[in-house]
Amino acid sequence: MTQERASEEKPYRRLETQALLQQIAFRHGLEAMEASENGNLAWVTSGFPVEIPIAMNLGVVYPEQAGAIIGAQKIGPEVSGIAEDLGYSQELCSYARVSIGSTEKPDEVPIGSLPTPQILLACNNICGTVLKWYDAISEMTGAPVYLLDTPPIAGEQLPHNRAYVRRGVERLIEFIGSTFNRTLDDDRMNEVADLSSQATRLWIQALEACKTKPSPLNCADRFLTMAPVVSSRGTEHCVEFYESFVEEVENRVKNGIGAIKDEKVRLLWDNIPPWHTLRFFNILASRGVVFPADTYTHAWTGNMVGVDRSSLLDQVVETYSKVYLNMGLEAKVDKMVQLIKDYDLDGFVMFSVRSCKRYSLGQLVSKEIVTERTGVPGVIIEGDMVDSRVYNQAQIETRVDALLEMLM
């Protein structure tokens, strides 16, 4: 791998809609502060059915997204250190560590610490860590935790599993209702679900546009532009953002404009990115390597369609139970194989995230199966999404170079 070139010769193209992202992030931050001041702020996990708290007029923020921001600022080790001083092991999820660290000392984390929550909403469809993490935040802030338990499924979701999750969703509505003395209005729920679906459909449209050659988006583009569909789905401004975004993406496709200037090799990215080293993708872009697909941003593709409250709640159960991280190794392998075929990819890079066990354990096995089923080679690199102390650049470069030698 070589170093990134000087700005005037950048091998990748910047999205114009990125400017809109800053506006959305700013607006989102202000709304969260106001919600917290008004006693209405929920912290939610990325796989949580956020449509319900939004429909019940709560402000929402995502600690995982805040973790990404802390990572991107390259202050992960310092903020993690605050949590480690409180006794939390360096082996624990780095999103959780920086969340605990920035909650303990918000003044030391001006960008990335979140306003005080009044409720903590976790769904374990992405991992079991979220419950323990939110329990720790609850101890620090006094905000109550609600866990929506979505027991893992293998293949089909059995009736007893569906009934249990459905009861969990109903209890969630009751819990928010009793905590904030309010009810869920059906019209508002329909409106939010519709907006959420619109945003998700637009997001899927942008992702699928990357099947074209050259790919209009690279990994880093998607990691940045996924923010609204994670944090603001169910709102009008989220839909507006993705309308502009899709327009730009489709314009690129129409005019044969790629995310990078000279696309030679198309790869799949697996797992959360190293937020502290997103230039990893730009450096590879200079060698003609683009990532038209990844498993991470394709996680936000569930659609909320229903005609009444009952069918909407059933849809919540279906959508949020069938997150592929909740469906075992086979589902993840299927997803990777499908992406490699659909996006005509030449190989794959699996980022083994030391502090994310649910996503990463099993990669050694899935790498073999994916290669066996697709015939394309892959490589595993190891590091962490936020904690740059365990990111060994030289070792990663050597491994990626070995993969590229096979492909170029």
Place this chain on the structure above:
Amino acid sequence: MAHGFTPSLIRALPGTASGYEESLQTFACSYIRNLYSQRANGQFLTLAGLLFPGNTCDALQNLGDVWKVRFPDDRLFRLTYPVTRYSNDDAATKFLAEELKLLSQAVASTFNRPFLTESYNRAVELVKDFRESAQFLYSARVVNPKMIPYAEVVRIVRTFLTAPTISSASAVKEAADTVRTTAENVGLVDTIEDVRQAILSGDYSGVKLPQEQESPRVAIAGGMVEPQAIASLVEDMPDIPSEVIVLDLLSFGFKTVFTKSPLKSDDPYLSMAESILTAPGEPTHEGLSYRIDAMKGLLSNLSIQGLIVCEQSFCDPDQFEAPSIERAATDLGIKTVRVPLDPELSDRGRIETRIQTFLETLE
């Protein structure tokens, strides 16, 4: 057991050579690395099948998936647990009952061995006998740790969990009978029973421990750390009497022992589910505040002066809970020490020194 099998708890085995590297990263928890290595190295006894828990922790969840690929000839089953514990309705119990029923059907069809009510009822009796006796032994040690060595209690409990048979249950029962006789001679049986009921109910108002207690009195907190490993560590320490360990709160000790037994019932699956959900909470479940409150009740009412907090390396549940446990104990004025462990006790010298130094500070 209702299908005619002997369930055996699979444990991490000290001294297991590596073998996991082909399938698991180094940051997998030491417990699952050890289990995988045992299987890869052919160290398991011949087993009819393996049952993995689901929805307990990410590491075990993924291990089950990896195992299925790497050892396709093994007969694997999965029992998925609900994480919800405090829903104030029966949703979690119903879910678990259905999971147990599905497991039973899978076992029946795989091995052509039906669920027999008679066998189930015998198993209920056996488990009940074991739990009542083991609870008595644990409670007796709280009242007077000299009544029976900790190492002996955890040895016979371990034997039962490895092979729950009439013979292993009898060993626990005989030990409890012997201790009961001793306790009767010194008039402590009622006190022991009071402690047992208090631990089961969480209400310590009826507990009056003997005034003259030898000190220090230490408890062990943690998850799937092997109680016997802790017992052997303390036993090997010069000048430290083994009676300092009054109680453990570990998964394969206290938490198993103080789970209520299932009942003979027309709906055995529901009865088993109800029993399982009475287990003193694991950090894999919701309810940190409930667990911490329960622990505080134990520590403050049972005159505990020191707490050794064990954590398995790379174990999310252990490592997330440890700071809360430490803070809660400190709030009560109880001294604590954190001990990171792996099943191989690969850093045994340092661990021993750490525990020994801690115990000396309590004296």
